[in-house]
Amino acid sequence: MPQIITEQNLRNLIDLLVKESKVVVGPKQADSVVLYQPLAAGSELTLDSLPRRSAKELFFPICENILSYQRLDGKMQVTDVDRSRFPETVLIGAPPCDAASPAILDAVFSWDYNDEFYLERRRKSTIVGIACTQGDDACFCTAVGLAPDTDTGSDLFLTPLKDGSYACKAVTEKGKALVDAHARLFGEAASADAAPFAEQGTEKLDLVKIKKWLEGHFEDPLWEKISDICVGCGSCAFICPACHCFDINDEGSTEQGSRRKHWDACGFSKFTNHASGHNPRDVQNKRYRNRIMHKFKYYDDKFGRTLCTGCGRCVRACPVGIDIAEILSTINAKQD
Amino acid sequence: MNAKANKNQSSCIEPSYYQAVTQAIRTQAVQVLKDGTVAGVVGYLPGRRKGTARPALITTPEEAEKLIFSPACVNNLSVYLTKSKKGVLKQGRIGIVAKGCDMRALAGLMGESQIKREDLFIIAVDCAGVYGSRAERSESVTEANIARKCHECTVHHPEGADFVAGAATELSGLTPLEAEEMARIEALPQAERWAFWKEHFSRCIRCMACRQVCPFCYCEQCLCDKNRPQAVENSPRPAGNTAWHIVRAMHLAGRCGGCAECERVCPMDIPLNLLNRRMAKELKELYDYEAGLAPAEKGPLNQYKEDDDQSFIK
Amino acid sequence: MHAEAKQHDFEPKIVAFVCTWCTYAGADLAGTSRMQYPANVRVLKFPCTGRIDPVFILRAFQKGADGVLVSGCHPGDCHYMAGNFHARRRFAAFRALLDFVGVDLHRLQFSWVSAAEGGKWVEVVTELTERVRAMGPMLEFKSLEHEEQWSAFQAMADVPGVVNTPELKEAYDKI
Ligand code: SF4
Ligand code: SF4
Ligand code: SF4
Ligand code: SF4
Ligand code: SF4
Numbered sequence: 001m002p003q004i005i006t007e008q009n010l011r012n013l014i015d016l017l018v019k020e021s022k023v024v025v026g027p028k029q030a031d032s033v034v035l036y037q038p039l040a041a042g043s044e045l046t047l048d049s050l051p052r053r054s055a056k057e058l059f060f061p062i063c064e065n066i067l068s069y070q071r072l073d074g075k076m077q078v079t080d081v082d083r084s085r086f087p088e089t090v091l092i093g094a095p096p097c098d099a100a101s102p103a104i105l106d107a108v109f110s111w112d113y114n115d116e117f118y119l120e121r122r123r124k125s126t127i128v129g130i131a132c133t134q135g136d137d138a139c140f141c142t143a144v145g146l147a148p149d150t151d152t153g154s155d156l157f158l159t160p161l162k163d164g165s166y167a168c169k170a171v172t173e174k175g176k177a178l179v180d181a182h183a184r185l186f187g188e189a190a191s192a193d194a195a196p197f198a199e200q201g202t203e204k205l206d207l208v209k210i211k212k213w214l215e216g217h218f219e220d221p222l223w224e225k226i227s228d229i230c231v232g233c234g235s236c237a238f239i240c241p242a243c244h245c246f247d248i249n250d251e252g253s254t255e256q257g258s259r260r261k262h263w264d265a266c267g268f269s270k271f272t273n274h275a276s277g278h279n280p281r282d283v284q285n286k287r288y289r290n291r292i293m294h295k296f297k298y299y300d301d302k303f304g305r306t307l308c309t310g311c312g313r314c315v316r317a318c319p320v321g322i323d324i325a326e327i328l329s330t331i332n333a334k335q336d
Numbered sequence: 337m338n339a340k341a342n343k344n345q346s347s348c349i350e351p352s353y354y355q356a357v358t359q360a361i362r363t364q365a366v367q368v369l370k371d372g373t374v375a376g377v378v379g380y381l382p383g384r385r386k387g388t389a390r391p392a393l394i395t396t397p398e399e400a401e402k403l404i405f406s407p408a409c410v411n412n413l414s415v416y417l418t419k420s421k422k423g424v425l426k427q428g429r430i431g432i433v434a435k436g437c438d439m440r441a442l443a444g445l446m447g448e449s450q451i452k453r454e455d456l457f458i459i460a461v462d463c464a465g466v467y468g469s470r471a472e473r474s475e476s477v478t479e480a481n482i483a484r485k486c487h488e489c490t491v492h493h494p495e496g497a498d499f500v501a502g503a504a505t506e507l508s509g510l511t512p513l514e515a516e517e518m519a520r521i522e523a524l525p526q527a528e529r530w531a532f533w534k535e536h537f538s539r540c541i542r543c544m545a546c547r548q549v550c551p552f553c554y555c556e557q558c559l560c561d562k563n564r565p566q567a568v569e570n571s572p573r574p575a576g577n578t579a580w581h582i583v584r585a586m587h588l589a590g591r592c593g594g595c596a597e598c599e600r601v602c603p604m605d606i607p608l609n610l611l612n613r614r615m616a617k618e619l620k621e622l623y624d625y626e627a628g629l630a631p632a633e634k635g636p637l638n639q640y641k642e643d644d645d646q647s648f649i650k
Numbered sequence: 651m652h653a654e655a656k657q658h659d660f661e662p663k664i665v666a667f668v669c670t671w672c673t674y675a676g677a678d679l680a681g682t683s684r685m686q687y688p689a690n691v692r693v694l695k696f697p698c699t700g701r702i703d704p705v706f707i708l709r710a711f712q713k714g715a716d717g718v719l720v721s722g723c724h725p726g727d728c729h730y731m732a733g734n735f736h737a738r739r740r741f742a743a744f745r746a747l748l749d750f751v752g753v754d755l756h757r758l759q760f761s762w763v764s765a766a767e768g769g770k771w772v773e774v775v776t777e778l779t780e781r782v783r784a785m786g787p788m789l790e791f792k793s794l795e796h797e798e799q800w801s802a803f804q805a806m807a808d809v810p811g812v813v814n815t816p817e818l819k820e821a822y823d824k825i
Binding site: 030031062063201228229237239247260315326 | 383384385386388389390391392393411415416421423424535536539541542543544545547548549561563566569570571572573576597600601603604605
């Protein structure tokens with residue numbers, strides 16, 4: 001018999017975890033937006049809409065200090081961040097398109113260099129994913145090989161049932177440990193009818209074919225056609241669960257300050273600007289081309305994965321309505 | 337304008353109105369492209385998803401046949417005429433589809449010598465309003481889904497265009513939401529005002545969408561991107577965010593035409609237009625200046641009168 | 651609150667942005683005439699009030715100023731003819747903006763002090779210093795400097811609303 005947890009017990013679980021001094025992060029209403037934020041109590045969990053920003057900030061904060069410096073007695077003292085203090089974190093309520101992202105990003109953060117800031121946070125976190133019933137016409141997770149009910153990336157996976165409770169599946173040891181430690185909150189399923197998922201507007205994409213097309217079309221009129229209108233902001237990259245570029249800035253004075261790592265985006269004109277003033281991606285369509293190339297070709301070349309979970313956030317957020325799902329379908333339909 | 341005379345007020349704008357405007361824009365755009373008046377037209381095309389639209393830079397009459405105008409045509413297209421987007425348009429005279437509030441940006445850009453009137457063919461829309469961000473994209477426009485800015489629009493009926501599509505129609509009896517919100521904030525005690533903005537600014541992720549869509553943020557080197565010397569921290573933390581928003585509002589004071597694009601595109605729902613409007617209100621009160629009503633060589637902050645108010649100076 | 655009683659508790663940092671032609675000369679005159687004024691003020695010299703970007707004021711507050719003074723030539727006396735006229739408008743607008751975002755304008759003073767007005771310089775500086783002293787430190791911008799997005803918090807104890815003992819908070823404020 002599959003295990004289930006009622007909604008009330010899910011909230012109780014959060015209360016318990018908070019008592020155990022874990023940081024519990026989940027979708028929470030903040031003014032008019034829903035964001036992933038630390039929950040002080042189970043009652044704060046909001047499960048009725050997709051958070052505006054992805055869950056990547058749990059592992060890859062918008063901005064974090066990576067060291068600080070101070071001049072003491074004429075000498076510069078540099079202090080590293082004590083990463084052992086990073087808290088144990090439980091992410092609750094991430095839909096598959098968010099829960100899957102760390103599994104994609106692990107590769108890039110532990111490739112030629114181990115980004116301990118990312119990895120330490122990742123080691124200390126447990127992800128409780130939840131099957132998604134909130135999809136809209138911007139979603140296309142099924143088109144890129146996920147689905148509203150895939151448990152990729154989740155340690156524990158919940159599926160909403162018609163009776164309002166959740167079927168639980170321990171996907172990893174971490175997930176199993178979480179269930180075992182709070183066994184009394186979980187029960188046996190009476191029925192196992194899953195709540196229905198929303199329809200998605202995009203046909204399944206042939207990612208291999210798309211990649212192949214991209215290989216031969218670094219130069220193509222398509223880029224100008226679709227992305228001359230791009231205004232070069234960072235919204236699509238910042239809210240994306242898979243984008244992971246960052247910039248490093250020293251902020252402070254000559255006496256003291258911090259070195260900060262914070263999100264960056266290939267849409268910005270400054271992204272590739274050289275100190276000389278030369279910019280190899282001198283026009284916006286070249287920057288947008290990089291977005292597509294990186295997601296559907298370069299990342300695959302290097303790590304064998306696609307850098308998009310089909311969450312549709314960029315589709316909803318783009319100020320000028322650039323629709324990545326539509327672009328992929330266009331490429332998918334191309335004959336050469 | 338005679339449009340004003342037969343102004344038609346109602347509580348719901350039917351899709352048929354937008355269809356009529358669409359038709360008029362198409363016909364006009366096709367004509368000016370065919371007869372060589374313009375080298376290209378900046379307009380709107382429908383998006384893949386129902387009830388969406390996006391900017392389009394078109395150069396052929398065939399494409400012009402597909403142009404639309406719907407309540408989803410929210411973008412202020414004048415941003416494509418600025419130097420920050422240089423190179424995306426064909427050389428030559430450009431046709432542009434503009435709503436009343438977009439026309440104010442055009443006038444402002446002319447005043448700032450960024451564009452010349454004779455280089456434009458303005459296809460204005462007699463505008464009944466557009467969707468608010470994240471509002472229901474049902475086909476008609478009502479008080480429930482119209483953008484906040486449209487509640488207080490004073491420029492539905494554009495003047496000085498080369499062609500006007502549609503005939504005056506507008507929603508009646510809309511509550512002035514923004515003015516009310518502004519009054520509410522102004523009336524708060526100072527510490528609560530700080531708390532209000534702190535909450536909002538802290539959420540900012542510095543995606544710069546607000547800057548990138550703004551027709552007046554065309555600086556080739558934004559002060560807020562510089563790091564040697566650094567005037568505003570680049571990092572998305574509450575401190576730098578607050579500085580960024582104050583600088584942004586200051587740099588747009590007296591120039592912003594109130595298209596509210598910045599607020600619309602903000603993925604974090606920060607009410608940026610309140611800052612713009614507050615500045616506009618101050619400049620109107622102090623110097624009787626309103627941005628974008630006509631091209632003006634000098635804005636309120638680059639001119640002066642010897643007897644300007646100085647009661648705040650000792 | 652009487653100034654002298656508070657003197658040892660809190661010495662406000664006042665930053666003065668002044669133009670070189672009038673106010674700087676006026677402050678110099680106050681000095682050479684041996685007039686006394688609070689030592690709290692740090693003077694920064696500019697060619698003209700027209701060169702004083704509002705961002706400087708913002709930066710001063712961010713970097714720890716408790717009060718800011720901007721001072722230049724009287725209208726009509728500008729060395730560059732109209733710099734101060736332009737500045738006057740810009741600062742009028744900037745004040746409105748700061749007020750709207752919730753900054754207490756009592757911490758920000760503008761004045762016209764000519765090269766001959768050593769006495770006025772002393773008066774303006776003293777008044778601002780004492781007013782700010784009575785108000786206490788400017789905490790708004792300073793506390794912002796310590797704030798992070800939640801995801802950047804490095805330990806359990808820093809996450810707001812989770813564990814937040816007064817001791818921890820105090821320790822954090824001291825950073
Ligand atoms: S590229 Fe767009 S749809 Fe894909 S994961 Fe990123 S935000 Fe989501
Ligand atoms: S695609 Fe859209 S969201 Fe992304 S940089 Fe361009 S305009 Fe911004
Ligand atoms: S503000 Fe006025 S002109 Fe602009 S979109 Fe709204 S109704 Fe149209
Ligand atoms: S659009 Fe919003 S989140 Fe992005 S930089 Fe502007 S205010 Fe910040
Ligand atoms: S500041 Fe905002 S409202 Fe004003 S012109 Fe720019 S985008 Fe439009």
